Amino acid sequence: MPTDSWRESIDAARDRRCDMFPMAMETPERTSYMSFTTPYLEVPNVIMGRIEAPFIERLSDMGDRPVGVVDGYAFAELLKQRYPSLQLVPVGSEQEGLRQLQNGKLAGYITTLATASYYMQSLGLADLKVIGRVPADWSLAIATRNDEPILHNIMQRLVSSLTREERENLESTWRNLRIEERVDYTRFWQILIAGLVITALLVYWNRKLGRLNRELAEANEALSRLSVTDNLTQLGNRSYFDREFPRSFQWCQRHKTGFAVAMVDADHFKKINDTWGHEAGDQCLQALADVMREHFRRETDRLSRFGGEEFIIFTSYEDASDIMDRLERFRTAVANRQCDTCQGSPIELTVSIGLAYGVPEPTGSPAEYLRQADQALYAAKGNGRNRLEARQTGRKT
Template sequence: MKFIVFIFLVFSFLYADTSVLTQKEKEWIKNNTVKVGITDLYPLSYLNKEYQKDGFANDILELIIKKYQIKTRTVDVNQGNIEFAFENGEIDLIPLVNNSNAKSKFGSYSSEILQVNRILFVKQDNNSIETFDDIKNKKVAIINQPGSIENIRKKHPDITILETNDMRESVEKLLEGSVSGIIASPIIIQRFLEENLTIGLKAMPLISFEPSNLYLFTNKKKPELYSIIEKGLNSITIKEEKEIFDKWFLKDLAKLPLKLTKEELAYLEKKKSINMCVDPDWMPFEKIQNHKHVGIAADYMKDFQKKLGIPFDLIESQNWTQSLDYVKKRNCDILALVMDTEKRREYMNFTKPYITAPLVLVTKRTVTFISDLKTLKDKKIGIQKDFAYNEIIRKNYPNIEIINQEHLRNGLEKVERGELFGQVTTHLNVAYAFQEEFYGSLQISGKFDDEWKLSVGVRNDDLILLNIFNKLVSSISEQTTQKIMNDWVSVKYEKVFDYELFWKVTAFFVFILLVILYTYMLQRRYIKKLTRVKDEIEMLNSTLEKKVQIRTQELELSNKELKFKTQELENLNDTLDSRIKEEINNRKRQEQLLIQQSKLAEMGEMISMIAHQWRQPLSALSTIIQNIHLRYSLGKLDKDYIENQRVLSNALTEKMSTTIEDFRNFFKPNKEKHLFSINDTINQTIFLIDDSFKSHSIKIDKQLSKDITIYGFESELSQVLLNIIKNSKDAFLDNQVENPLIRILTKQVETHIKILISDNAGGINESLLDKIFEPYFTTKDSFNGTGLGLYMSKIIIEQNMRGELKVKNIKDGVQFTIYIPISKLKKR
């Protein structure tokens, strides 16, 4: 009775719904808001344009949030500050990429939710790095995250790793030559290259590293949150996870981890190892060499072992027949590579096929191609004993005389000697055999309609093991298959050098060369004659030109004297009033010209801003072209993808056009006064410089009051704002200020609108404060400043706008105050 109760409790534990929350966990959700940290790891986790969390990991997390009705708040976190954010309680949870589930004093890793391939990226013009050997003793960059670097250092001790804080730093180090490459995932680096319009990088898919794993990392001080997240992950169905996976990834860039049931995990924990039988001599598919399993099937089995985490113990056999016998007697749990037949189902179950190989007929090279194999009446054809297609071909081709062979090599040798007309095998076996010894004497002369569909054979009394291996077979990626096939099968072709053709081609080119030399010599003679005649003509022309020039100068001098006297008479006839008016107009024009010159003094900075904003869409367009080429080479180019890339390209070119229009309007001189918004002018000015300031981590904080409309010259006020803000930027860079901040405040004070612009750049020397509005006075180097910016700002505000511009030092910086009379303003 006790035994029955014990069995009941065990099964209750194994099959209990692990997604149901305890009362304590429900109370925790009710009383807490989870602060979710988001770093820029597109498409795994990032903030979208609406400043909402987005990406694969956040879609997974959203399923858990909706299921348990968890309250959350999004927190933007820098890659290098993750541990600091946990330590200070700024975040409770963050999607994190890592090499392994490493221990951390700050938090706990959830179950693995994704594997992301990582490869090497190098500069576009670097042709010296092709393999792992080429990066030995070289320096590569990788973003520093908890547990992300240790395994690479262990596996590749001869590579020097430079830890960086983010992708921007890694790319900068590569482009400046500080490192030879970057280790990164293509799906993470792609968005950075597009948004920052970075070109000049190329991927090296053959230099791949251990995949990164994606986890949900929770604060160690909140164990209830960890438990809730784990239960949520266990509740997500394979269908839900697959839909999110297909939404975000190409299958060759990332892969879902093997998802086993509690029953399957308990089975593997108890089993410890799996006994495996193989064909001991069937290359390139597999064989036993020095007591080890090698070949195509062996590479798949190694991948399966890694995913399951338990060893496959090889049970050695002398031949294929003995391997089949071992499975019948249950000495083996699985047969690595076998074809499904009705007879074998008596003692084996079969997974879905994971290798498909066409059947071909190999004959001597003298045999012409055979289009219909049924015409081979009474021909002796060899096929290996106990192979599945032995009985199938006997049944489908009764007119062919089938001769059993112990081994493929035996059959091919008999075909060479003429003892057999042909040997039946797969195209992979032929490729390997030709590569080893038979190329030149034999050929493929025909192809069967049938294919060899090879699966994993599992003993038919173990259905749980069959389910596990079906999941393993389904997890095989196209990239894995391609790599394994490339490693084992490559037919080598050798051609005899045709010396007769070589000498014919050489003689032809010698003849052409002689004709060219003869033609060249004739041309040289004619050129010398023409040069002599040309020199004589030029001498005559120069003499004539000098005479004409002297006469022309005499006439010009006479004309100038006449014009001068005429001008004097006209000037004397002008009245005093007209001269005064002209002088006033000249002064106005000079003042407008000085304003424009002040703008032009900032032209270098503005052109830099234009270049900064154009560099992104140009690089994105380059990346789109590279991605289309990559998709095409991978065979993944379809109509939807082309349409998406076309839409993205149009958006980028429209962005470039808008940028040019914005800057063109800024430099257009004002002809007439017009109504304009103070707030719009401030926002537009900041928009022009925003990207440039962000690249230097300069933050601009706006606190704008109720909007006011003013009648005047909008671009002149914009120029004043730009002069003041740019001076702050220069001060930040000169003084190397940490956390640089510019604050812009507007408010209405009785009869004026007041604009306050302050910074934390250290302020201005008190002895210089009274001089900064003087013309041509500057504290910058001669090549960095003209001394006109603040002088013209003063003229614009106080003369053109009848306002006032002041400056004073404040704590840690300086503050400019602009007063504009409200008598000329209208509320919007």
């Protein structure tokens, strides 16, 4: 039965003037007057464009430009649901749609790959090409009028009898047009420029992040130093002593070398505070710390303010007489150095020192050395102050 358009064919089937379509796509509306076999052919859908049109990756790239599709095609209903912003323009037939595309009335035209191939060859449309793939295929079946179940059963048996090879031959016959993917250099340059901008931003951010990381590391290092530094004297504080004292002892214990700990106490310091005030007392402690730093500069020397006017020096040594000589020189330097105060009157300051020394035994403990140094300091104070008292605690070197 000849018709002028697909819309006329649909109307003829609805009016029972057409008994069968050899190829049709099932829709809910069509099942009210036609029965469909199982699909026997999957036909790819494409979007056609003029020869100068760039390849598109997705239908949304068409924007608000008019895109033609045959009026009444089931696929048109699906497109309206999936792409509501797509500007679909119904056309009467495939020929009309392709001609409108050729004449510039349409920016694109959606059809099947097989249909496009047929009409481009038969109509000589050399100035058109496939510019994109529509992400859905037509599932084509044989449609018969639904009041003829015998006819439907015959067609269903025919479809069911098709072998896999016959189905593949049908598909290969229909898929004979190549999609041309031309490079859209405008988009290429846009992507390239965007990539360069992103790369520049990443380089800038990495450098900034590196600088921030360095600043953060320096700040953390400064905080770490502050956490173990006495604010007044800038020597190690009690936390520093608690961390370093056992480490130093264990190192000497492992290497079987001499370990010495000296407790240093400023003599009559309470009298200085009571007479000259706490500010003058603080200046005396700072001066004492300066002298201590001048005399104990070796790599293994550790200096700490233990609390109040009490200080601790601990270190390793090879010769016991050497550590005693260093402590005596330090004691003498303190006694010979007057502490200048803000009142302008110099204050004389002396120190008492208690020393514990020796090579640590394998079962020895740093606490024992500290206890012996404290007893030696007590003896130095009892014997007149401004002196050094020593206790051998471990083995001789």
